[in-house]
Amino acid sequence: MNRIYRKLIAVTAVAGLFFAGCKSGSDAKNGASSRKVVRFGQANAGTGYDMQKSTSSGAASIADEVTESLLRFNDDNIEEPWLITDFPKVSNDGKVYSFELKKGVYFTDGTELKSSDVKYTFERMFNPKTGAKSTAYFNMIKGAKDMLAGKADSLAGFEIQDDYHFTITLDYAFAPFVKNIGTSYADIFPQKACEAAGENWGIGTNLIGTGPYKIAENDDVTKVVLVKNENYHGGEVNLDELDIIFFSSDQTKLIAYENGDIDLCDLSAALLSQYQKNYADQITAYYPLGTAFISLNLKSEHIKDINIRKAISLSSNREELIKTVLNGAGIPATSYLNNNIPGHDSTLPVYEYNPQKAKELLAQAGYPNGLTISASVRQTSGALYTAIQGYLLEVGINLSLATVDNATWNSDRTAGKVPATDMIWNALYPDGDFQMYNYFYSKNSNARGVFYDNPEFDKALDAARASTDEKERAEFYRKADSLLSLEDYACIPLYYPQSQFIAKPWIKNYKVGNLIYHFWNIDVDVSKK
Numbered sequence: 001m002n003r004i005y006r007k008l009i010a011v012t013a014v015a016g017l018f019f020a021g022c023k024s025g026s027d028a029k030n031g032a033s034s035r036k037v038v039r040f041g042q043a044n045a046g047t048g049y050d051m052q053k054s055t056s057s058g059a060a061s062i063a064d065e066v067t068e069s070l071l072r073f074n075d076d077n078i079e080e081p082w083l084i085t086d087f088p089k090v091s092n093d094g095k096v097y098s099f100e101l102k103k104g105v106y107f108t109d110g111t112e113l114k115s116s117d118v119k120y121t122f123e124r125m126f127n128p129k130t131g132a133k134s135t136a137y138f139n140m141i142k143g144a145k146d147m148l149a150g151k152a153d154s155l156a157g158f159e160i161q162d163d164y165h166f167t168i169t170l171d172y173a174f175a176p177f178v179k180n181i182g183t184s185y186a187d188i189f190p191q192k193a194c195e196a197a198g199e200n201w202g203i204g205t206n207l208i209g210t211g212p213y214k215i216a217e218n219d220d221v222t223k224v225v226l227v228k229n230e231n232y233h234g235g236e237v238n239l240d241e242l243d244i245i246f247f248s249s250d251q252t253k254l255i256a257y258e259n260g261d262i263d264l265c266d267l268s269a270a271l272l273s274q275y276q277k278n279y280a281d282q283i284t285a286y287y288p289l290g291t292a293f294i295s296l297n298l299k300s301e302h303i304k305d306i307n308i309r310k311a312i313s314l315s316s317n318r319e320e321l322i323k324t325v326l327n328g329a330g331i332p333a334t335s336y337l338n339n340n341i342p343g344h345d346s347t348l349p350v351y352e353y354n355p356q357k358a359k360e361l362l363a364q365a366g367y368p369n370g371l372t373i374s375a376s377v378r379q380t381s382g383a384l385y386t387a388i389q390g391y392l393l394e395v396g397i398n399l400s401l402a403t404v405d406n407a408t409w410n411s412d413r414t415a416g417k418v419p420a421t422d423m424i425w426n427a428l429y430p431d432g433d434f435q436m437y438n439y440f441y442s443k444n445s446n447a448r449g450v451f452y453d454n455p456e457f458d459k460a461l462d463a464a465r466a467s468t469d470e471k472e473r474a475e476f477y478r479k480a481d482s483l484l485s486l487e488d489y490a491c492i493p494l495y496y497p498q499s500q501f502i503a504k505p506w507i508k509n510y511k512v513g514n515l516i517y518h519f520w521n522i523d524v525d526v527s528k529k
Helices: 003-008 010-031 056-068 117-128 144-146 191-200 248-257 267-284 306-315 318-324 355-364 380-393 405-412 432-440 441-448 455-466 472-489
Strands: 037-042 069-075 079-081 096-100 156-164 167-171 213-218 223-228 243-248 264-267 283-286 292-298 328-334 371-378 397-404 418-427 491-497 498-501
Touching: 037 248, 056 213, 056 223, 056 243, 079 318, 079 455, 117 144, 117 156, 117 167, 117 191, 156 292, 248 264, 248 267, 264 267, 267 283, 267 498, 306 355, 306 397, 306 491, 318 328, 318 491, 371 380, 371 405, 380 397, 380 418, 397 405, 405 441, 418 432, 432 441, 432 455, 432 472, 441 455, 455 472, 472 491
Parallel strands: 037 243, 037 264, 371 397, 371 418
Antiparallel strands: 069 079, 096 167, 156 167, 213 223, 223 243, 264 498, 283 498, 292 418, 292 491, 328 491
16 A cells, blocks of 8 residues: 555544644744744645646645746746746747756755756656656657657657757647646656655655755655755745645634644635634635536537527526625636636626526427436535526426535546536646647547537637647637637536635735645745734
């Protein structure tokens, strides 16, 4: 059994011990001393911190403080060169990317970042023995698929010119590539240290990078202690120490916040109204790059009729759902594409709420007396879909609602067994390709249990992938979005989610750009403690 999972079995037993020990340690450090320490509460992803093997945003919030990618998205979701001197130069055919590393960037084990480390990192990603989970974002690199198939042990498309210059060649032009390499999945590892750690890379303290922090302690169960990288290439690091404390539930985590055992954590929509009463001035809202929608199986009975899909949309009062069920934590949808992603049409109105028109469409579809549609949702979406069930019943649609566990939800949905289900699809960065291609492109939608197939939609996404003109790409995404969600009603967009965090008054300069909590700019006002 994996060491992480053996330890996770013990997490309940040690949770009580944590509160007795944590306060005396970190609070002493946080007291009258000028030493800056922040304690952040989150769930334990239980996956380790090797971001080639994990897809967890919780794991990334820790890993990204230690390991870094060539480019990164800052707290405003703007991509910037980080380990390289500038954005890569791209050949006229869009296939060859030329990079120049910054000189004098060191891993925390004292070795300098070189082109060979970057090559090693990407070749490790495509080595089948690694079991990397996000190779699809990079397998357009020449030779990547041969490595994944076990036909090669090196990456044909990666060429080193010298210690600071290298090129990456793609099989085909793919504009989002430069954005994909700015994600956690492309964090760069030091070859010698990673090889020495072997299977333990990302477990315990076996993670070394060029980031602002290094791991001082990690029991893989209750907390991870990060300390300042005194020689950080990105400049002075504000915090002396960052403690990531793990909690098994949102409620327990918020109680710890109230008790002063942590300084900062996320705040779920379900608990938002409760904490707004006493902590309104400590709550900050932010908007991830996602869309909440009813995911539809377009081959299922009833759902395959566009009039019924339109009727479902017209029956749903999005503004009321957000105000009541979500405690205001959302923006009513106007189309599928998130409102902060290029290509979103900001002139569109919120989807119409018109029960009478919905009834007329049902009659046109041959169901003047109503019909029954089955849906499966996860427990976290139960309250929302119970409200939607009530809306649909008013127009004659009986939504037969089943609440299932995550494993059943995922297997039944992807097998095409579920006519309708809950979904929030998030993008790692503001680009329409990330939000639409993997879910709705014809060759991918079958695996999502959607079965959407519109050649014009596919054509728009293909064109956007090949173009290097960002304005042109945005227009292609606008067209694709219109086809998907305003003409075909291939899904029923509900809202763009709002998230929020709660932070003590002494927390300064904290901002969340998207899904991952980063601590690059956070600071502490010691005078307020």
